[in-house]
Amino acid sequence: MSSRKKGRGAAKKSKYKDEHISDDEEFIQTFDVGEKLRSKDFPRFFIKEIKGSELTVEYFQRKGFSLPLFIREKTGLQINLPPSDFSVSDVRSMVGSKRLIEVMNCATQQNSEMSMKEWEDFFTDPERPDAKLNVLSLEFSRTKLDAHVSAPRVVRQIDWVDNVWPRHLKEDQDDATNAMNKMKYPKVQKYCLMSVAGCYTDFHIDFGGSSVWYHILWGQKVFWLIPPTDANLKAYEEWTLSGKQTDVFFGDIVEKCGRVVVDQGNTLLIPSGWIHAVYTPSDSLVFGGNFLHSYSIEKQLRVAEIEELTKVPHKFRFPYFTELQWYALDKYTYALLGRSHLQVDDEILIRLFGEKFVREEFRRKLEHNHLTPQELYGLKAIVMFIHALPVTRKNVPALIGDPVSLIKDVRTIVETHRQDDPEKAVTGKPLLYWTGIKQEKSWSIKAKNKARRDAKVEKEDKKAERIPCKACEGCVVKECGKCQRCTSYPRKTCEKRRCEQPVLSLLTTCDVCGLDGWFAETSMTLIDRPIETNNLMECSACQEVTHPSCHTDYGVEGEISEITPNSWFCPKCMKFNPPTEEQLAAKIRKTTDTKAEFVVRGRSNQSKSELRTQLAEKIMSASAKPIKHPSHVFRPPPLMTKTEEVFEKVKKEGRKGLIMEMTVMLPVFKYLTTTEIIACGLVCKTWHRISLDPSLWHTVDLTGKKMSSNLLCVTVQKQPIGLILDWSNIGKRHLNWLLPRIPQTKELSLAGLEFNSTVSSINTCNSPMLQVLNLSNVSNLTDNALHKLLTTPRDSRPGLLDKKSRLKNLKKFVLNGTEISDVSLRYITQYLPQLNTLTISGCWKLTDAGLAQLGAADSTTVETLNNIDFSNCREITNSGISHLRRCVNLMRIDASNTKVKNDSLAKFVQGSRHKLKVYGFVVDRKTSSRKGRKS
Numbered sequence: 001m002s003s004r005k006k007g008r009g010a011a012k013k014s015k016y017k018d019e020h021i022s023d024d025e026e027f028i029q030t031f032d033v034g035e036k037l038r039s040k041d042f043p044r045f046f047i048k049e050i051k052g053s054e055l056t057v058e059y060f061q062r063k064g065f066s067l068p069l070f071i072r073e074k075t076g077l078q079i080n081l082p083p084s085d086f087s088v089s090d091v092r093s094m095v096g097s098k099r100l101i102e103v104m105n106c107a108t109q110q111n112s113e114m115s116m117k118e119w120e121d122f123f124t125d126p127e128r129p130d131a132k133l134n135v136l137s138l139e140f141s142r143t144k145l146d147a148h149v150s151a152p153r154v155v156r157q158i159d160w161v162d163n164v165w166p167r168h169l170k171e172d173q174d175d176a177t178n179a180m181n182k183m184k185y186p187k188v189q190k191y192c193l194m195s196v197a198g199c200y201t202d203f204h205i206d207f208g209g210s211s212v213w214y215h216i217l218w219g220q221k222v223f224w225l226i227p228p229t230d231a232n233l234k235a236y237e238e239w240t241l242s243g244k245q246t247d248v249f250f251g252d253i254v255e256k257c258g259r260v261v262v263d264q265g266n267t268l269l270i271p272s273g274w275i276h277a278v279y280t281p282s283d284s285l286v287f288g289g290n291f292l293h294s295y296s297i298e299k300q301l302r303v304a305e306i307e308e309l310t311k312v313p314h315k316f317r318f319p320y321f322t323e324l325q326w327y328a329l330d331k332y333t334y335a336l337l338g339r340s341h342l343q344v345d346d347e348i349l350i351r352l353f354g355e356k357f358v359r360e361e362f363r364r365k366l367e368h369n370h371l372t373p374q375e376l377y378g379l380k381a382i383v384m385f386i387h388a389l390p391v392t393r394k395n396v397p398a399l400i401g402d403p404v405s406l407i408k409d410v411r412t413i414v415e416t417h418r419q420d421d422p423e424k425a426v427t428g429k430p431l432l433y434w435t436g437i438k439q440e441k442s443w444s445i446k447a448k449n450k451a452r453r454d455a456k457v458e459k460e461d462k463k464a465e466r467i468p469c470k471a472c473e474g475c476v477v478k479e480c481g482k483c484q485r486c487t488s489y490p491r492k493t494c495e496k497r498r499c500e501q502p503v504l505s506l507l508t509t510c511d512v513c514g515l516d517g518w519f520a521e522t523s524m525t526l527i528d529r530p531i532e533t534n535n536l537m538e539c540s541a542c543q544e545v546t547h548p549s550c551h552t553d554y555g556v557e558g559e560i561s562e563i564t565p566n567s568w569f570c571p572k573c574m575k576f577n578p579p580t581e582e583q584l585a586a587k588i589r590k591t592t593d594t595k596a597e598f599v600v601r602g603r604s605n606q607s608k609s610e611l612r613t614q615l616a617e618k619i620m621s622a623s624a625k626p627i628k629h630p631s632h633v634f635r636p637p638p639l640m641t642k643t644e645e646v647f648e649k650v651k652k653e654g655r656k657g658l659i660m661e662m663t664v665m666l667p668v669f670k671y672l673t674t675t676e677i678i679a680c681g682l683v684c685k686t687w688h689r690i691s692l693d694p695s696l697w698h699t700v701d702l703t704g705k706k707m708s709s710n711l712l713c714v715t716v717q718k719q720p721i722g723l724i725l726d727w728s729n730i731g732k733r734h735l736n737w738l739l740p741r742i743p744q745t746k747e748l749s750l751a752g753l754e755f756n757s758t759v760s761s762i763n764t765c766n767s768p769m770l771q772v773l774n775l776s777n778v779s780n781l782t783d784n785a786l787h788k789l790l791t792t793p794r795d796s797r798p799g800l801l802d803k804k805s806r807l808k809n810l811k812k813f814v815l816n817g818t819e820i821s822d823v824s825l826r827y828i829t830q831y832l833p834q835l836n837t838l839t840i841s842g843c844w845k846l847t848d849a850g851l852a853q854l855g856a857a858d859s860t861t862v863e864t865l866n867n868i869d870f871s872n873c874r875e876i877t878n879s880g881i882s883h884l885r886r887c888v889n890l891m892r893i894d895a896s897n898t899k900v901k902n903d904s905l906a907k908f909v910q911g912s913r914h915k916l917k918v919y920g921f922v923v924d925r926k927t928s929s930r931k932g933r934k935s
Contacts, residue, residue, distance in 0.1 A: 031249045033200050033279055037222060042251060045258030045519045046225055052076030052267075055154050058428035061372055063512045065211065065295045066550055068225055068274065070260060071267040074215065078153035081287060084218055084264070088194055088285065092120045094145035095138070095192075106132035106199045123194065123283075134199040134280070138192045142173055149190055149287050152267070155213055159291040160324055161186050163432045164331045166399060168348050186319045193286040195219070203236070203250040203277040206270070208318025209303030210290040214268045219284020221262045224251050227549070228273030228299060231255070233306065236275050240310060241737040242709050250275070256519065272296035273303050292324060294432065297378025301325075301385045308795055309766070311736050322395040325382045330400060331432045332379060333409040336371075336417075338363040341409075343401040354436040362435050370425040371417045373552045380414055383407060390794055422552065422572065464538050464545050466502035469531065469565065474498045503531050504545070504566045510536060512550040517566075519547070539570040540587055541579060546570065561587040660686045666693060674701045678714070699747070703727055707734050715742065722747035722772075732761040740766035749774035751814075755781045765793045767806040776816035776839075783823040786815075790831040805831055812837040819843075822850030829859035837867040841894070846873045851880035855887055862886050871896035871921075878904035885911055893923040 036042070048067045050059075053076030055069065071077060082090070097117040104111050114122075119135065122128055140146060156162055161170070170185040188210070203224070206212050214221070226232055232254050239250050251257035262268050270276060273296070292300055307317055318324075334340040340353070353359050371379075386394055386407075396403045468475050479486055479494040486494050506529055509516050516522050517534035538545045540561065548558065556574045561567040567587065569579050646663050658664045669677060669690060681691030699722035700715050707730045715723065715738065723745050735758060745768045750759050755778050775781060790805055810832050815824075820843055828835065838854075838861075840846060851870070854861045866889045870876055877899040884890060891914050895905065898921070905923055909916045917926045 030247045042259035048513045061426045065271045067513045069269040080150035082148045088123045092116045095143045104134045132199045135194040157430045158293040164327045188290040195280040197282045199280040201278045208321045209272045209300035214288040217285045220281045222279040224277045225258045226275040272299040295374045298381045323397045338366045341406045342399045352436045370420040372425040465505040468499035469503045472500045474500045537568045541573040719744045724749040727752035735761040747772035751776040754779045772812040774814040781818040786824045814839040817842040821845040825850040825853045833860040839869040842872040847875045848880035852883040855883040867892040869894040896921045
């Protein structure tokens, strides 16, 4: 039996498959995970360790959720879990033997399906094959296991799925699988993770920017954690699209990466947007879940936008993400204004909000509940997020009958609560909950006790300890040996040695997260702590010491002192208690002490050269020094363009060849292909300098090439006007990365590619405004595909005002050998108002009716079209030529290998106002007899 299982397990090993990698290439991880485990480059950064009893709603209201939280024991979490001897066999018995689960092979990072019975056999086999299989997505809600596991109490209190999504939809869910067609709510709250020793999950962000909780029932996990700063998110996007995940450990390329070991009985909460990787040293069974909440709304929406830009498949995104945003807005309007926009019957209304007297009592007791800054700015971010979505993707839930009124109510809330006090928002009670469901009676008691406690405790005027910087002039001066402090006993510090810029002590910690200025615990001794890299800031007004990243976003920036290190006026004080001008002047250097700042504000239609000229005039008029003009320009030297000058220079230097002269070699290089120019640039420094000339990179030709990250990077660096990718192996992932980075490109050729897997990706708001597009011999390019390509992009981005097709400026369109029909020509007349050249040679479905669309009275091509090639279109006859007579600017027609006769072409020439002539089956302008005509 064991041998049979081993053979079956070995048969399940699969190769890494990708559209850009051939079937005989293995997915090989070049870096050593064991080395990363032993490395000292990843200390226990960013981790905030707290007790389970400290993890409350009040904690999130006061400090937010910006750092990973580590809880050593589950005491106080009020979490429900099976006993520690709970096994994989017990999981199988509770979710069912036939339940299909996705199993990730860590050697390939690819998923495959397996039944729960097969997984149990593999996991419990003492002689199991050496395959690193990992179960990460077993969501077991609505199974027998559901009753044995519940999330920590604070997660249940703030989870939007529990407190925002209409509760009756969740209660009506009866299917235990994750099939979207049977899912009535976002089914992401309870996951069982089963991993064999040695499994590694590469760096990733949880879907929809959701936060996540993990509890290790048995086994061990190692997490690498990276904060979601703008720089880190940009690096993550580039790393993801580079295709080098197997070669580069992402933690090595960011500024700081933390590592934490989570053992049996430990619990870890990871905030929204954190980039993390996971390693399993020993067989483990873990319970966890994902949740969206009100204290990271902006970060959740930011991750959702990144998923949209990187084209993450919908099956790997947070289900019903946009609908959940709508329901969150509605829940806030009910909690703050007492009215809901849900259109449900009376029975469901009672289930959600309680009996009529309960609802009336709730409205009667309604008062001005203060919002935390995270909630206030999060509501504004949701409205902007929904506004930026295309109409077809706003996903307004069917239960919300009047979304416009809902948005107006949210704007009223934002306007009313913009001056809310963050301290009064700390109530210890969640703002969002279903009034129709029995809640905890202790909430009101705790809120009253907290109010009494806060009234008794007065704020202490604490000031952080500061130490000498050991770098300023006062610290390095020698002792005089004569002053009273030098001659006293015991001897004291000399009066001359007084630090001018004292810095915070190394033992100072953040008042929010409790970590030091290097995001580590003060007890960690193996951390390098240079004073100049301390991230802590002390507020000069409230004396609060925090990391800027830990501080709540109040919509204003803090004013950093230019005199005292690690000192500022925090955003909270700048908003609610702004300092006076005298206080600011004492901390901020006046502009007279520094170099004057020159600013030029121009119009949107002004060129950069005009703005530079204005700036130069400002600088020169403000300077009292006379301007010294150079005697001659010497950088860069003028290029010799005359042959005589080059010959004289070579003769004078005693050289025999001309192959090192740019004037001679540059015209030669213009005859080379793109790959040949790259190869010549590797010969020597002189040829490399010649190969960088912009005139060589007007068009980048990668016909038939195998795409690599190096070729894509070179293409972006050169910013070509024309880009040819004919018959290459470029895929949608490559184009999604490339197109937003080449906004200067006007001409694009994708001949010979496949529409669904590649070409369809140019219908995006990030595509450049093309003028020439070649889609010859593109497979699966049908009428529907062309319509999808020419219509408004389905995606959007903030600040995008013009949401029309990015191909609206197209002047030349080549569709040779495609499957388009007459319907496509109608689409072309509708969506391409500037088209003047159309090439549709070899399109066998086209008939005279298609040409009639081009010559219709209401089509734009009547005025703009001047060149058309429909050669090898066998169904086009003389009638088609008669339709084209309405195109008044048409000056060239190629009707070779069609049913068109010379007589109809001659009649077209006679009726044209241009000087045209028939050459065989081609109509073109008359040429001079001297020049003749090229065949």
